[in-house]
Amino acid sequence: MTTTTGYRNLSLWHDTFPGDWQPRPSLPCDTAVDVAIVGAGYTGLWTAYWLLRGDPTLRVAVIEREVAGFGASGRNGGWCSALFPASWRRLAREGGAEGARAMQRALEDTVAAVGSDAAAEGIDCAFALGGTVSLARGQAQLARARAHVADARAHGFGPSTLDLLDAEAARARVGADGVLGAVTSDHCAALDPARLVRGLAEAVERRGGRIYEQTPALSVEPGRVLTPHGTVTADVVLPAVEGYTAQLPGRRRDLVPIYSLMLATEPLPDDVWAGLGLEDRATFSDERHLTIYGQRTADGRIAFGGRGAPYHLGSRVDPAYDRDERVHACLRAALVDLFPVLRDVQVTHTWGGNLGVPRDWFPSVGLDRATGMAWAGGYVGDGVATSHLAGRTVADLVLEHDTDRTRLPWVRRRTRRWEPEPVRWAGVSGVTALMTYADRVEARTGRPSRAAGAFWSAIGH
């Protein structure tokens, strides 16, 4: 187990969290509940929260190996967005055109709901609904930006979902270098992830849920969760461990853990911010293939992250993988490339964490009534808002509430498992290499990479 000081070292958000990281008591003995949830991140906690809001008499236990917010939920980029890893085309194939539209509307409503539910629970997570800006830097990125907006219109979505900005309007929002245009969406908020997840844990407890920390689940089965401190028996069991799923017995091939790494700068002076913009704290990225993401934090830093860290054979997860000097150096270079004025800025924090990727890049939620096993996750790095919708939907399913949410196209779907190793390693590493190469070629030639385009079509995007 990590120490209390160790928890504070996990990320900028952990370090600057105003409360303490003292773990709650572990599971004291064998316990019987109605619903047992493994993992105290957003998925587990929103599920517990919505269950208890729906039926305050339910006995709900959350079993957490470390502390609430130890995983991605405490460490992420703080983009509370309506992004979903499966395209509208994919969604429409599962649930028809109206299903795809309903999913997008539900995600957009969820962004605002995270803010209002947090406020209603007295959680100060520095929520700022400033939208998001994805810059087009280079002709290939501009072509992709135009295609995204055309796709949105073709699916019936207006400018609040996606809009195209010309170079001047884009630079007025984000004072970055080499900007030719941008795609914007109104449906994104910047927030402090650790404050949200810690506040949520307290909200669950206020509603009668029990959270047992420093209690690892050794196995998660229909009707019971085994831990070193005792067994939790339950009618419904939800494993909500996302990027750690491969560590659970029998689940090695369910979700691949992909590392995403981040850094934070020192707080920037007002004259620097005057040039960078982002007054409304819009989150920012660009249209490259290997995702980058940033936010202006409430205390005036830039928190900036990206993919590109290696995948580890056997879907291994290890705290050592959270920090990788090579990847952090690339991130710093990418930040300075965007904002040359930050060339000499001090980086005060570097960290990372894992996210869960299903074989088809399509998150899902569901409940198998026969076994009592529920599932939720596979967000591919878009889980901050989506986990709220997931938790609420799992609660609907458990409570047998037929709602608009339970009819969305991601409900009750099953994803095929990943290939055994070393095929899995070759596939995942190959995709990272391909995206890195495609971005380099596009930057050099200005032409969209056909290889990357072929990959996105192959996975149905």
Ligand SMILES: Cc1cc2nc3c(=O)[nH]c(=O)nc-3n(C[C@H](O)[C@H](O)[C@H](O)COP(=O)(O)OP(=O)(O)OC[C@H]3O[C@@H](n4cnc5c(N)ncnc54)[C@H](O)[C@@H]3O)c2cc1C
């Ligand atoms: C660096 C980074 C940046 C990201 N940025 C964004 C972003 O800006 N926007 C966005 O939408 N998404 C982002 N994501 C993804 C997002 O954070 C996740 O999708 C989301 O937090 C997943 O929540 P979760 O509750 O499902 O999983 P987690 O938050 O990972 O929670 C799982 C919990 O399970 C616990 N656990 C694991 N194994 C066991 C066990 N055997 N027994 C008991 N407990 C166990 C862990 O300790 C952990 O607390 C990012 C992820 C990372 C890593």
